[in-house]
Amino acid sequence: MSAFLAILRVTVRQTLRLKRAIGLGLLSLSAAFTYLLTALGSTASSNTAEFNQEQAFDIFLGMTVGTFMNIIVPVITLIIATSVLGDERRDNTMSFLVLRPISRFTIGTAKVAAGFLESFALTAVGALALGILAAMRMDTYEYVVPMLVGTAIATASYSAIFVPLGYLLKRATLIGLTYVFIWENGIGAAVPAVAGLSPWRIGVSAMAGMAPDQFLRELPEFAIGSITPGAGGAAAKALVLLLLSATAVGSILRRRDLAN
Amino acid sequence: MTTSPALVDNPTVEINAVSKWFGQKVAVSDVTCSFGPGLTGLLGPNGAGKTTLLRMLTGLIRPSQGEVLVKGQEPRTQVDSYKELGFVPEESALYNMLTGQEYVTYGARLSGVSDPERAAKAALEEVGLTADADRPVGGFSKGMRQRTKVAVALVHNPEILILDEPLNGTDPVQRAHLISLFQALTERGNTVIVSSHVLQEVERMTDRVIAIVDGKLAAAGDIAAIRRAMSDIPYRVVIECDKTRTLGAALLDHEGVFSVTVDERSLHIETSDLAGLGSIIAGLAVTHDVRLSRFAPEDESLESVFRYLVGGR
Numbered sequence A: 001m002s003a004f005l006a007i008l009r010v011t012v013r014q015t016l017r018l019k020r021a022i023g024l025g026l027l028s029l030s031a032a033f034t035y036l037l038t039a040l041g042s043t044a045s046s047n048t049a050e051f052n053q054e055q056a057f058d059i060f061l062g063m064t065v066g067t068f069m070n071i072i073v074p075v076i077t078l079i080i081a082t083s084v085l086g087d088e089r090r091d092n093t094m095s096f097l098v099l100r101p102i103s104r105f106t107i108g109t110a111k112v113a114a115g116f117l118e119s120f121a122l123t124a125v126g127a128l129a130l131g132i133l134a135a136m137r138m139d140t141y142e143y144v145v146p147m148l149v150g151t152a153i154a155t156a157s158y159s160a161i162f163v164p165l166g167y168l169l170k171r172a173t174l175i176g177l178t179y180v181f182i183w184e185n186g187i188g189a190a191v192p193a194v195a196g197l198s199p200w201r202i203g204v205s206a207m208a209g210m211a212p213d214q215f216l217r218e219l220p221e222f223a224i225g226s227i228t229p230g231a232g233g234a235a236a237k238a239l240v241l242l243l244l245s246a247t248a249v250g251s252i253l254r255r256r257d258l259a260n
Numbered sequence B: 001m002t003t004s005p006a007l008v009d010n011p012t013v014e015i016n017a018v019s020k021w022f023g024q025k026v027a028v029s030d031v032t033c034s035f036g037p038g039l040t041g042l043l044g045p046n047g048a049g050k051t052t053l054l055r056m057l058t059g060l061i062r063p064s065q066g067e068v069l070v071k072g073q074e075p076r077t078q079v080d081s082y083k084e085l086g087f088v089p090e091e092s093a094l095y096n097m098l099t100g101q102e103y104v105t106y107g108a109r110l111s112g113v114s115d116p117e118r119a120a121k122a123a124l125e126e127v128g129l130t131a132d133a134d135r136p137v138g139g140f141s142k143g144m145r146q147r148t149k150v151a152v153a154l155v156h157n158p159e160i161l162i163l164d165e166p167l168n169g170t171d172p173v174q175r176a177h178l179i180s181l182f183q184a185l186t187e188r189g190n191t192v193i194v195s196s197h198v199l200q201e202v203e204r205m206t207d208r209v210i211a212i213v214d215g216k217l218a219a220a221g222d223i224a225a226i227r228r229a230m231s232d233i234p235y236r237v238v239i240e241c242d243k244t245r246t247l248g249a250a251l252l253d254h255e256g257v258f259s260v261t262v263d264e265r266s267l268h269i270e271t272s273d274l275a276g277l278g279s280i281i282a283g284l285a286v287t288h289d290v291r292l293s294r295f296a297p298e299d300e301s302l303e304s305v306f307r308y309l310v311g312g313r
Helices: A003-015 A018-045 A053-090 A094-098 A104-138 A144-168 A172-190 A199-210 A213-218 A231-255 B050-058 B079-084 B100-110 B116-126 B142-154 B172-187 B199-205 B223-229 B244-252 B274-287 B302-311
Strands: B013-022 B025-035 B038-043 B065-070 B085-088 B160-164 B191-196 B208-213 B216-222 B235-241 B257-262 B266-271 B292-297
Touching: A003 A053, A003 A104, A003 B100, A018 A053, A018 A104, A053 A094, A053 A104, A053 A144, A053 A172, A053 A199, A053 A213, A094 A104, A104 A144, A104 A231, A144 A172, A144 A199, A144 A231, A172 A199, A199 A213, A199 A231, B013 B050, B025 B050, B025 B065, B025 B208, B038 B050, B038 B172, B038 B199, B050 B065, B050 B085, B050 B160, B050 B191, B079 B085, B085 B142, B100 B116, B100 B142, B116 B142, B142 B160, B142 B172, B160 B172, B172 B191, B172 B199, B191 B199, B208 B223, B216 B223, B235 B244, B235 B274, B244 B257, B244 B266, B244 B274, B266 B274, B274 B292
Parallel strands: B025 B216, B038 B191, B038 B208, B085 B160, B160 B191
Antiparallel strands: B013 B025, B013 B065, B208 B216, B235 B266, B235 B292, B257 B266
């Protein structure tokens, strides 16, 4: 087994503990639960015949963009990705890792990959559940794959930001939440340039590029701002972010002192 | 041939005019020394700068000034040098969810060992942890955790082993086992550097000491030689006899005796003339009908050397 895979495997065991996995798994599924309850509520309060596919789509869109992509995905990724290096620092195991004849870039790549894969394992569960439930209500499965791809891209982009943050800052979770809710969702909703670098919007733009036209037509104004919808461009952005992140982690490990 | 006792011939580890400061605080100041095959004790009180020096040695932190070389390479930039370097940090540094075997195997794998599982088994056996190898290290006692860290530092068979307070938390049996392991390594030609603030530990392991006080190199070399070099400091001698007051009074008349402290069974003497005291003590005992049971210098212990070094600042 290569050093890369060894670091990846131990990082997953270090950060994805059972209680944390269950808690974050439930958080990931909460959008699907809410969708189910909302759809059932709407059906009960209206004439069944009137609860048409359009209403089902509206609820799906609201849940996907308004809850899952811009709250649940960043929060799950924030918790996992910041702990990928944060737990090493907390457990004083950084010295164990860096005093090995392996390049810092390999460590950085393995850590960023671990942050992404762990986070995506959790966010994919919610994306899949929401996509399938919505498909059952809307009688079309055309949103399931775009949902997964968009989630993967948003998760990868967030991981790229939060993995180095977890090493650089002791209060990375707090700073990360500020970034998500104040910078991305507050300022990003008003300033197009900020929106262009918002991970969840990059994910939604990938979804919009792959999903049926109705998705893009109905998308709220704040959702992707000036970003051009398309999965290819979004995936390229996410890949560049991941690469930059791995390089940054490698560089930080090479340059910064490990005081303890 | 080197002239300074802080330097050795054919060094494997070199510290050249190294200083480290954190903001306004100077942790290590202009230290030059070197280490070669054999065991060297890095000695100093808590906060003296030992850990900072060791962390610079391993490349975990950069010197603010000067350079550190491990086998001619700077470890921080030449990661290949870690093939020849094993480090036991003072802090925990363990993955609590891994078993002892998994943890040491992980270290072996990252160090490029060809058969990591087998190397890990051998290293765990060397530190006496074979029976507990399949238990999570999170449940280990402090002594077992220390030994696990030693195992992971040894697993890739490095030429240079750096240990920061490795005997902390170990019981006397474990301590004796680890000390004999370190000594065995030196017999194989390894360079072993052990830091400690517990003087007796270092004294049991080695004669060569680098003493750090307040971040500065306070003394280096053989413990007894360091003591002899401190000619301006009185020697301390302990005498055990049956009539301490009688002998104490007689000794006060002897030129060169600065002070005599008497208790029920022994006398503690401070003198500038150790040889002279040794030559008259038997005669004094006969004259005053005193039965001597012990006459020994107190100063050649590391404890006293250390006390002088710290007290002199």
